[in-house]
Amino acid sequence: MDAVTPLLQVSGCRQAYHKDSNADLVVLDDVNLTLHQGEIVGLLGRSGSGKSTLLRIVAGLLSPTAGNVRWRGELLKGPADGVAMVFQSFALFPWLTVQENVELGLEALGVPRAEREKRAEEAIDLIGLGGFESAYPKELSGGMRQRVGLARALVVHPDLLLMDEPFSALDVLTAETLRTDLIDLWTEGKLPVQSILMVTHNIEEAVLLCDRILVFSSNPGRVASELKVPFPHPRKRLDPAFRQMVDDIYALMTRRAPQAPASLQAPAMEAGLATPLHPVNTNLLAGLLEALAGAPYNGRADLPALAAVLQLEADELLPLGETLALLRLAVLEEGDLLMTDTGKQFVDADTDGRKAIFATALKTNVKLAASIRRTLDERWNHRAPALRFRDELEDHMSPDYADETLRAVIGWGRYAELFAYDEEAGQFSLEDIETTG
């Protein structure tokens, strides 16, 4: 391999699941990605933007529906030599000790025992796990487990290290320590890897670690924009330039959101039938509105600041903000969240008043909710199977999204007392609902 050939080249990659009688469900569409030696590249996006799917395609665990992946110039077919992965869930084998887990990849390569042990010990020491060789994964804390996952990947001396949200299952403090350790090893050149490709939904994490960030949009997953992170390591989170970049990415991610409810071109009434909804908790919605209404924001807040104060990740905050925007209780604008008059009324109202406002907002802005209520009103027994709406949704989206969307509407409709839902029978009804008219 010469120096000009990129390590990895993904071109025109498309991943779709075939669905009978309908158009294919597209998870990834026309994704291009080139990875060179010596860089850390981050794939940043909301859950469901297909970034994990892309990582699995690069790992050879999935083959794309269209397009191709070239690994060191060769077409990739199946898991390749020189690519190792670190998993979000750690994926350690509970019946193997730390040492055995780390040795597994070497064993698969047929490395003789003595060398296997030597290399495993080196990797374990490098990653700060010395002394834990004979422990079983269940004896370790989450952070330690992910260190094992890292050592297991590094021990095969991969050219490319793939990381699938490696720190998102850890608590804040542990995650930060691990990030620092990783980047220290990287800058000191102690990591036996040439490149790292990581998936994350944490904007700050991406800016902290990566040299280049690809921001994904959802449904279908596409590369919305590509950013170079110009700061040298070690980076400071509080550096104004760092903060500005985080802010910009927030703005980018809200602007590229699938639904722009503020604009009149996209009729909000379509929401919930053609576009998936996120089942966000109504308590959180109310809490966010209250925080937004109170000091120091007084109705307008910067999303990153809000995320920090409420201890929410971008991935958690964005669906909340979008739902508020969808219901016209707030407006998203360039990474800021602005409260509307209806939102203000909601905050000032008592419990029943809030429910009434929410119900109206739901009926006017979410077509699915309105359609469920209308069906129930029209039927003689005021019952309707959820399956009916599910099928309708599945004409437009994948079964998983249909599920989530239905769950979202059920949760909101129950809170608004717009309709009742019997989980066991899978039926919407108007039982115990005050019907007017």
Next chain:
Amino acid sequence: MNRPAMLAAAGRRLPNIWDMVALLCVIGFLVAAAQAARGTLVPLTALEATPIVLDPLTLPGYALRTTLRMFAALFASLLFTFTYAPLAAKSRRAKLIMVPVLDILQSVPILGFLSFTVAFFMGLFPGRVLGLELAAIFAIFTSQAWNMAFSFYQSLITVPADLDEATRGFRLTGWQRFWRLEVPFAMPGLVWNTMLSMSAGWFFVVASEAITLGDNTWKLPGIGAYVAAALEAKDITAVGWAILAMLVVILAYDQLLFRPLVAWSAKFRFETTQGATAADPWVLSLLRRTHVLRVAGEAVGDLFGLITGLRLKLPFSRPRPKLTGPEPSSRAADAVFAVLVAGGVVAAIYQIVTFVTATLSWSDLGEAVLLGLITLVRVAVLMALASLIWVPVGVWLGLRPAWSRRVQPVAQFLAAFPANLLFPPFVLMIVHFHLNEDIWLTPLMVLGTQWYILFNVIAGAAAFPGDLQEAAQNFRVGGWLWWRRVILPGILPYYVTGAITASGGSWNAAIVSEVAAWGDTKLAAHGLGAYIAKATDAGDFHQIVLGVVVMSVYVVLFNRLLWRPIYEFAARRTTLG
């Protein structure tokens, strides 16, 4: 309530087409059951006067009698479960003795006791068919009750502490707590074990309908007796009809009773994460759509709620956790209890020894132990063979969801099918080709039990975490390394669960599978099962006791020395908990 809502309520109470169907089914079932129950009150002579008829048209009637016996036994098992398990769970002293007893009873070859129970129940109702019926029902009961009670006990002692504290905080009485917390919590496990028990029960009901005791042979009307009669008459077509009837019966009870029950019990599952939700079985949706049944069900539910809601104090309730040790008076009671138990044990040993040694000597014991060894070798070899075949097959199926979803119900169905109905074709082959019975009778032992291995392995492979599979793929772990390091440890707990059930079942099956008959031709392999079967035929109680005791010791040792340690290892090593 305003107008539309009223209309809705009225509409829901109107009968529909499903009500008619359901009503007809219920009435038809009641009439048939009454008819069958009348048959139990006739004297024994009437039974002898009406021999089993091999006309296939009589089979539905026989199948009904067999099924009713099953459900009578199931009812008894539930009664036992709901008394024994709470007692064992709530009394510290009772637990010391009741739990090991249950453990032993689970592993004892109950089929060997059939002759005792027949003698006992015949004595209770001399000259009546009822005695025989009860003996058969008791035999089925003994195959069902233990694991149900054990599962219930396990649930009772693992009720989550916070829920227990909540019920205490709201000052629910012992009775209310039992029905509001403990029973619902135990429900999924209990339903699952009831299903397994039913599967075991079919085997015993078939074996216990044709009872031979010394010179007397009785045949209770039922599928088992039908098969026995067919064997005597060398009528292989009749055997085929019986197998078909059994298939229909098991399919019906699975569809009508257990599918809905399992789906229903899922709502008691104590999990925060939502598992994969399968579609409701058709019977459950029918029940939910049938308005009259729904109303009736609600009435029964209300009554149940009323009774279980009574503020009754229970004679036994779980002791509150104490900060100090046992009080002195309680320590004295402990001593008395220990002495009583020790006395009981000594008396029991004395009884067995005097009973057995009255006619038997050490050489008989030696013979029984040696024959037991032969049967042990058989069980071990067959388990190894069955594992070699079904573990790879199960793994292959389990890792392919589309396949496992289709195959899993079939494997469970095969496990429920009484394998003794399938013996005759095998026996016919052995007789026809003059095969060595010591070898060729052996596979019959695992004919019915191997499926437990299969469906547990499928379940294990299907539950194998996706991320571990991806990790193995990513590091390109393949071939033997994959089996050794990845999948075999992953399915080990499931495999062991299946293997314990399968090996226990195989010991039991030895009693009916080491001897076989086709008309006048009698086949017998060497083994402890044949020893017990022959002693039963001869009516030699002393030999039966010796045989059963030796077999029990083998089974218990097999479980304790082999399966238990493996299971504990598997549970310790293969979870991240």
